[in-house]
Amino acid sequence: MLLEKIKTPGLSHLSYLVGSGGQAAVIDPRRDCAIYVEKARAAGLEITHIFETHRNEDLVSGAPMLAAMTGATVLHGPNPEQPVVYAETVRNGDCFSIGQLEIRVLETPGHTDDHIAYALFDTAYPDRAVGVFTGDALFVGDVGRTDFYPERRREVAGLLYDSLQDILALGDQAIIYPAHGAGSVCGSGMAEREFSTVGHERINNPRLQITDRETFIDLKTSENHYQPPYFRLMEHLNMEGGEAPPVVMRPRNLSLKQLNDCDADHLIDIREPMAYASGHLPGSMSLPVNMLPAFAGWFIEEGQSLALVASNEEQLATAMEHLVRIAFDNVIGGYVGVVPAAAKGEKMQQTPMIDTTEVESRLNNAQNWTLLDVRDIDERNTNAIEGSQHIYVGHLNERWRELNPSRHYTLMCASGARATIAAGWLASRGFDHIDIYLGSMGAWQAMLE
Template sequence: MLFKAIKTPGLAHLSYIVGAGGQAAVIDPRRDCAIYAEMAHAQGLEITHIFETHRNEDLISGAGILSRMTGASVYHGPNPAGDVRYAQTACEGDSFDIGQLRIEVIETPGHTLDHLAFALYDTAYGKGAVGVFTGDALFVGDVGRTDFYPDRREEVAGLLYDSLHKLLALGDQAMIWPAHGAGSVCGSGMAEREFSTIGHERANNPRLGLADREAFIAAKVAEHHYQPPYFRTMERLNLEGGAPVAPVLRPKALSLAELRDCGADHLIDLREPMAYASGHLEAAMCLPTGMISAFAGWFIEEGQSIALIASETDQLETATRHLARIGYDKVLGGYTGVVPAAAQGLNMVRTPMIATEEVEERLAAADPNWTLLDVRDADEREAGAIDGSQHIYVGELAERWRELDPARHYTLMCASGMRASVAAGWLSARGFRHLDIYLGSMGAWKSVQA
């Protein structure tokens, strides 16, 4: 018998493969999906079923691709947005046998209207579900966001409440296997653990502890979530079916001359913020490899071309894979060697880092030509902000940078300085030259003010 969770770094996406009796099923596969076929083959299993908990917003599904690869049937919930072209519709009460395992379908709308959960039973031990694949309905420590239907906010929050109680009815013994873990944009309060049970969540999950349905709805409606523009692209592709990824996700190596002449819509510097700040190529934005999944979808439009800049070739391959999982395939190539470029006399742009003492001095001086720009999210800002600072969420700078004055001096801040570096890099690539970054940002400010 096979049970394996596969985590996708960056997206904090969790998919699963289960198998018995020569058959295997995959739940919520990612786009680069050869890994599932390889796992099944290694165990002597044939993938016969592919289940999707919902139409994902934050990544391209690999369900249709894996189906073409293996011949397995794909099952998806009833979808008001239209038929998922590569899938059959599964509904409440449907069940599927995978050897001695049985998967039963539970309709769990709320996060999305097509959402399903899949309860797993072992027919050799028939008393209760072993566990349930909860998708984005129930996480470890949190529940799914319900902001995708803004005109029906109360209704969909109520649907999620009802769906969660259907899951709770499976019994405290049942394990939960969600589609995302901590760090995903699909929830903000997830635990670092990626395993739990219905009983543990019943006792510890804050959203499940709310007194009644109305309190739950009020809490969900009051939440604030951001929706990067690329979500709409993911939704469309996950209705149509995404194309397979390239067999080799290693970008072409570019010389400095080729980098300068490639005509890419975006130059992305993958190095860590301190390296970027110490010197970067003009027009290059700062997007460290580990932040691509969270922020590329804010700044890069569908179909735009990309050239990558890194300190080592492994960064290029990892970044290309992250980009492919969210639909950015037009990577023209990658360049390594920023220091040699400087040695050749190429103009480098620096972004200074400043400390708390200097921020305090600037605030006290009230310079009319200086702004402390806080790029944290709205919830962080509400929990505590520096008096005199201005707020624009880092992702929203993709459009709202036009509200800012390139002649003005901006100090970028976030919680630590990481997102501030991304924001400064975007502004630098737009021609802003009077920029610096508050190193340590809110964390440093709190430690000094304590």
């Protein structure tokens, strides 16, 4: 018997391979899904069922591709916004045997209308569920977002409350297997810990301490969540069924000349923020490789062509994985070698990093200068530097137009990482007077203490 978590870094997406008696099921596969078949066959198992907990917003579902590879049946909950063309519909109480394991459907709407949890039973030890795949309904330390139906906000928050009661009714003994861990855009309150049970959540999850339905609804509807534009593309693909990922998951290597000639819609520097600040190719924006899953979808539109600049070939391969998982397949290629390019006399642009002393000085004296805070609204509401302005980093995708290219901007966030993305975006839009507050709010707080 096998139950293995397959974690997708960046997206903090958790999928599961569960098998017994020669048979296996996958819960919420990602797009590059050969990994499930390889792991299953290495354990002598064939994948027969693919369970989706809901129509994902943040990544391309691998269910249709995995079904094509294996002949497995895809199961999906009722009431999606459009038919999920590659899946059969399951209903409350439906049961599926995977060897001696049994998977039982629990309709748990709220996060989405079609949301399903799957309770896991071992028929050899059949009394109560041993686990439950909770999708985006229940996480370790948090519960699902309920902001996807703006006109039905209170209704769907109430539905989630009811669904959580159904999950709790499985009993304290059930291990929970959620679809996301900390770092996901699908929740900001998740625990760092990725293992828990219904019982441990019942007594420790802050959201489950609220026993009044209306209070829960009030709280959920007061939450702030962001929806990057690429969510719409994911929703569409995950009803129609996305395409198989590229067979080769490494971008073509580009020479500097090829890079300069390729005319990509976006030139994306995926090196670490401090490398970008020290020198980057003119016109390039900054999306550090590990931040691609959370931020690429704010700035890149469907079908746009991308050229990458990286520190090494492994970064390029990792970037391609991240991009393909959110359907940004149009990667023309990647270039490695910024320092060698500089050594050949190629012009480099810099984005200075400044420290707290300099920020303080400018706050007191500077003219034609703005300290622009790009953290999210919850962070901003917790504390803010007096005199700074606020635009969320993702919202700069459109709101950069509100800014004045002849003005001097210092970008800040919590540490300097998101500020570099913001600075790079503005630089790629033609802003010349840009710098980054290294350390940002963290350094500011340390100065105050």
